[in-house]
Amino acid sequence: MTEARYHWNRPHLLTLEELSADDIAALLDTARALKEVSTRSIKKVPALRGKVVVNLFFEDSTRTRTSFRLAAQRLSADVVDFAVSTSSVSKGESLADTARNIEAMGVDAMVIRHRSSGTPELLSRLVSCSVINAGDGSHEHPTQGLLDVFTIQESLQKTDRRISDIHCAIVGDIIHSRVARSNLWALTKLGAKVTLVGPSTMCPRSLEKLGVSVSHNLDEVLPHVDVINMLRVQFERLTSAAFPSLREYHHLFGLTEARLACCRPDVLVLHPGPMNRGLEITSAVADGPRAAILRQVTNGLAVRMAVLYLCVGAAATRG
């Protein structure tokens, strides 16, 4: 990064596709600095004291919502969890009305998860506070992409390798995965090699136009990669059967101990959660020494602190 001249000036985090390599590096550097706060006995810094962050989750979430909440609290912001089921949205209020009403209470950032792709971008045009995308449909999940790259970077710390030396396989239900899309943008912008792997119904060749390789054969790819990011099969987004049976999917694309034995000994296994244990990944692998799945969750907090800190700061100086 060109540190002397670089200055983060984005009030929103909507996609990783629109960020430069310098932007991504700035977020990761800030996350690295903020990770230390969570190891203190008093896990708080005053960076966002007096600021208000609202969590607007229109889709189910455990870890992302909690992680954003804790991240805002560790920066000393006030946090409101907006519960869609008990709100006026269930009475038919539009997103625009809901957002403008919440903003009128004096909000500095809205963290939004929505089943429709593009909703965070729409929201950013309706309100003047920061808008952070916490997952929109099958489009993007920027903080997940960032925390995955952060976790990969951390695993490289004791080596002389960088992200640009890494070959990462992203495996499974690519077509429905906002995690895959955000990962591939972050990884390719930082110079990594990416191979998408899955059945042709979930991982079509047309994805090659995004600057990545596509394979339908996991066993061919595994020996050559440094990182394997296993995705959840998104049953809630499947409109028809994308594979003959769960047994067949597991047989061809499940990460098992036998498959891990064919990988490089230092391979890193990631999964964004929630996991379908026994389908895309076995418990032995998920709970084994190569998996960084809980480290991803820990790092998610630092990454979300960095995103809130930088975006709310940029929105405040914009006035």
Ligand code: NCD
């Ligand atoms: C992901 C999501 O919601 O997109 N989960 C998460 O944020 N931890 C991945 C998934 O649901 O499979």
